[in-house]
Amino acid sequence: MEPAETEPRTRRESAKARATRDSLIEMAARLFAGRGYGQTSIRDISRMGSVTSGAIYGHFRNKADLLAAAISRRTATDLDQRAILEGEEGAFVAALARLALEYPARHELRALILEGAAAARTDAETRTLLKAEQESYLDRWLAQYEDMRLEMGIDPSVDMRAALLYTWAAELGLGVLEALGVDLPEPRGWSVVQSRVARSWRLPADESAPPAPGPVRRSSSAPAPGPVRRSSAAPAPDPVRRSSGAPPRSTPRNR
Numbered sequence: 001m002e003p004a005e006t007e008p009r010t011r012r013e014s015a016k017a018r019a020t021r022d023s024l025i026e027m028a029a030r031l032f033a034g035r036g037y038g039q040t041s042i043r044d045i046s047r048m049g050s051v052t053s054g055a056i057y058g059h060f061r062n063k064a065d066l067l068a069a070a071i072s073r074r075t076a077t078d079l080d081q082r083a084i085l086e087g088e089e090g091a092f093v094a095a096l097a098r099l100a101l102e103y104p105a106r107h108e109l110r111a112l113i114l115e116g117a118a119a120a121r122t123d124a125e126t127r128t129l130l131k132a133e134q135e136s137y138l139d140r141w142l143a144q145y146e147d148m149r150l151e152m153g154i155d156p157s158v159d160m161r162a163a164l165l166y167t168w169a170a171e172l173g174l175g176v177l178e179a180l181g182v183d184l185p186e187p188r189g190w191s192v193v194q195s196r197v198a199r200s201w202r203l204p205a206d207e208s209a210p211p212a213p214g215p216v217r218r219s220s221s222a223p224a225p226g227p228v229r230r231s232s233a234a235p236a237p238d239p240v241r242r243s244s245g246a247p248p249r250s251t252p253r254n255r
Contacts, residue, residue: 020055065129067116071113116130
């Protein structure tokens with residue numbers, strides 16, 4: 001009887017632990033995005049959730065670990081990539097346009113990443129955690145796009161990682177503007193721009209585009225520039241002296 005009773009109890013405890021962890025992540029996300037990461041303490045979260053600080057540390061190593069979990073959760077729920085990678089050829093254009101249309105709903109995600117970026121500038125642990133969190137999603141998205149490139153009709157010349165980073169940077173840039181109080185674009189207009197960008201991924205390479213810059217090498221046919229020498233044909237100008245109001249003295253002639 002004892003093993004049979006232990007297993008259901010273990011499942012119940014695991015479900016309760018997951019529910020507690022999920023609740024802590026949601027509370028932390030709201031506080032970090034609304035109040036600010038630096039202005040929110042573990043004690044603030046424990047008070048909001050009516051749990052002890054020890055209970056929080058039982059699920060997360062520290063506040064940075066909780067922030068990374070909050071960003072990861074919001075990214076997973078707010079940016080569903082399945083609609084982008086499913087459907088007929090070119091359907092990803094409409095899916096990306098729809099996600100762009102819904103950008104106002106992701107304001108908490110952008111605020112969380114902005115708070116994390118500010119903290120990462122001065123805290124190495126936060127930077128390491130958030131870098132790993134961001135790269136895990138970017139690498140996953142990149143692998144999915146590369147696998148479906150042919151089905152989506154994306155031209156082989158498109159640097160898929162650059163394309164993903166371009167669109168992600170545009171999304172996060174909205175968070176910077178939000179924090180500064182700048183008026184954001186109308187969702188419909190933002191969606192149309194995203195659609196235009198996505199459609200360009202299906203076009204062949206632009207032959208007029210400049211090549212990717214490489215390391216700068218000095219030409220062997222041209223000598224390295226040396227110090228600038230003053231031409232002997234033109235004498236150096238005298239230094240400018242402030243006028244004292246008296247006429248300039250005449251220079252006596254050689255006798």
